[in-house]
Amino acid sequence: MKADAGRIASIARAWPADLRLVLLFGPDESASRDLAGQVLAGLAAETLTEIDGASLKHDSQALVAAATSLSMFGGREVVRVDGLDEAGLPAVEALLAAPAGHPVVALAGDLKAANKLRQYAEKQAGIASSAQYEATLRDAPRLLAEMAAPLGLRLERGVAEILFASAAGDRQVMRRELEKYALYKDSDAGRPQRLEAEDLAALGITSGDAELFAPIAAITTGDVATATDLLARLPDGTAIPLLRGLERRLVQLIALRVEVDAGRSPDSVVEGARAIFFKEKPIIAKALGLWTQDRLQRAMAEVLAAERGVKTSGGLADLGVHAMLLAITRRAAAAARRR
Incomplete structure (x- = not known):
């Protein structure tokens, strides 16, 4: 049956x-x-x-x-x-x-x-x-909530998307992450605790490698020249951490863009958000002004597909990933020119 x-x-x-x-x-x-x-x-x-x-x-x-x-x-x-x-x-x-x-x-x-x-x-x-079919980012809140409930975790808005993206949709990885945070929060079904963005940051899930911060910033703000230069400087083998860092940034932008679409300015949304490093605030605010939800969802789908390609035998190499990322950067640059 x-x-x-x-x-x-x-x-x-x-x-x-x-x-x-x-x-x-x-x-x-x-x-x-x-x-x-x-x-x-x-x-x-x-x-x-x-x-x-x-x-x-x-x-x-x-x-x-x-x-x-x-x-x-x-x-x-x-x-x-x-x-x-x-x-x-x-x-x-x-x-x-x-x-x-x-x-x-x-x-x-x-x-x-x-x-x-x-x-x-x-x-x-x-x-x-x-x-069993592959889940999408839209499934993340329901899927992660179902996994988290028996562990006594109640997910703050946006947390499910961050966890989903950081695990590239792998359910076993997501479950292990939730189990880790349940230990961190000392939660169980009889003693539920809220899992917030600050908790993810506390254990490092939202912090990328320092060398990847600048290219991700350039990609999401449409700085084609800087992105081209920085991607060329990255050592071989950085495709996966780069893609995962960008996934986390896109998830963050998707969550924040909801507030922009509700009528708030990008600057006020960023200022009111928690767990954003102060040096990142102007970069994220600029990106929020360039990306619509549809464009963010499209970029996320491309990045997740690229990660799967890298992990597949004979899939994308770093050069192919860089070409895809520059295409995303050019779309952000085109949005900036239309403003």
């Missing part, structure tokens, strides 16, 4: 007696692994048996054997399958035909709608089948 993230969360709290398998798949692998981690943590098993999904192609009974084995220590066992694919369908069919055994949590890749494993899983009451 199909299951959304809420259903998987309830399974993590209490595994239903009639459930045999949780199948997590989709293009967002980090989301699948994050949910799998939550389910496994909720089961609190004493023994975890791990199976390579590819091996099930050659041994369709291996999954049944693992799920019905006797526990050596008498405690709860759980089976985790990584890399399950269509070739493992006979093993899944055998699992459902066998007597009930240990819970099984399986991770698959991006199973398309026509995939036979996916089609089978979505029709079986004994399988919770959940597709």
